[in-house]
Amino acid sequence: MAAEAFFDTSVLIYLLAANDSRTGIAQSLLAGGGVISVQLLNEFAAVARRKTQMSWEQIEQALADIRILCEAPVGLTTEIHEAGLSLAERYGFHVYDALIVASALYAGCKVLYSEDMQDGQIIGSLTIQNPFRTK
Numbered sequence: 774m775a776a777e778a779f780f781d782t783s784v785l786i787y788l789l790a791a792n793d794s795r796t797g798i799a800q801s802l803l804a805g806g807g808v809i810s811v812q813l814l815n816e817f818a819a820v821a822r823r824k825t826q827m828s829w830e831q832i833e834q835a836l837a838d839i840r841i842l843c844e845a846p847v848g849l850t851t852e853i854h855e856a857g858l859s860l861a862e863r864y865g866f867h868v869y870d871a872l873i874v875a876s877a878l879y880a881g882c883k884v885l886y887s888e889d890m891q892d893g894q895i896i897g898s899l900t901i902q903n904p905f906r907t908k
Contacts, residue, residue, distance in 0.1 A: 777807070777882060777883045777884060778802065778805065778806070778807035778808065778882060778883075778884050778885075778886060779807060779808045779809070779810075779873075779876065779877035779880060779882040779884070779885045779886070779899075780802065780803070780807055780808070780809050780813065780843070780885075780886050781813070781873055781885065781886060781887035781888070781889060781890070782813050782816040782817055782820065782873075783887060783888050783889055784799050784802060784803070784886050784887070784888075784904070785799070785803075785809070785813060785817045785839060786817065786820055786821070786824075787799035787905075788800060788803070788835070788839075789821060789825055789827070789835070795905045798904050798905060799904075802886055802904055803839070803842045803843070804842065806842060806843060806844070807842075807843050807844070807882070807886075808843060808844050808846075808847060808876075808877070808880045808882055809839065809843045809846050809847070810846050810847040810848070810849065810872075810873065810876040811846045811847065811848050811849055812849055812869070812872055812873065812876065813846070813873070814836055814839075814840075814846060816869075817832075817835070817836065817839070818832050818836065821835065844880075847876040847879060847880050849872065849876075852879070853872065853875045853876055853879055854872070854875075856875035856878070856879070857871040857872035857874070857875040857876075858871065860874050860875055860896070864894075864896065866890070870887075870889060870890055873885070873887070874890075874896055874899065874901075877899055878896070878897055878898075878899055881898075882899060883898060883899065883900065884899070884900050884901075884902050885899055885900070885901045885902070886902055886903075886904050887901055887902075887903065888903045888904070888905050888906070890903075892906050
């Protein structure tokens with residue numbers, strides 16, 4: 774994998790938002806392609822079902838569309854799990870955020886788009902960017 778961008782779940786969720794300025798930003802980012810993880814697919818399904826009341830058929834279609842735009846999802850391996858735990862301890866991340874960072878690093882991405890982590894933080898060769906932040 775050599776994609777530049779890795780997406781956090783929030784970027785995917787904003788694809789569903791109605792009347793939200795972040796939807797256009799999320800669409801533009803995903804149109805350029807990038808990487809996601811199986812964890813993000815699961816988080817997306819959980820949030821879409823709970824918060825937007827999407828049907829399972831709608832969720833499956835949305836995930837299929839996302840997988841067309843992104844490279845094959847990074848699977849959760851023992852290696853990524855262990856790296857995630859180390860990142861959680863070192864940086865104080867919630868374990869699920871740490872797994873996203875570990876997956877992005879594993880995929881060789883240069884940027885992780887997330888509104889849930891510290892904008893501008895650099896971890897190894899990865900920079901966290903909040904694409905929704907107003908300057």
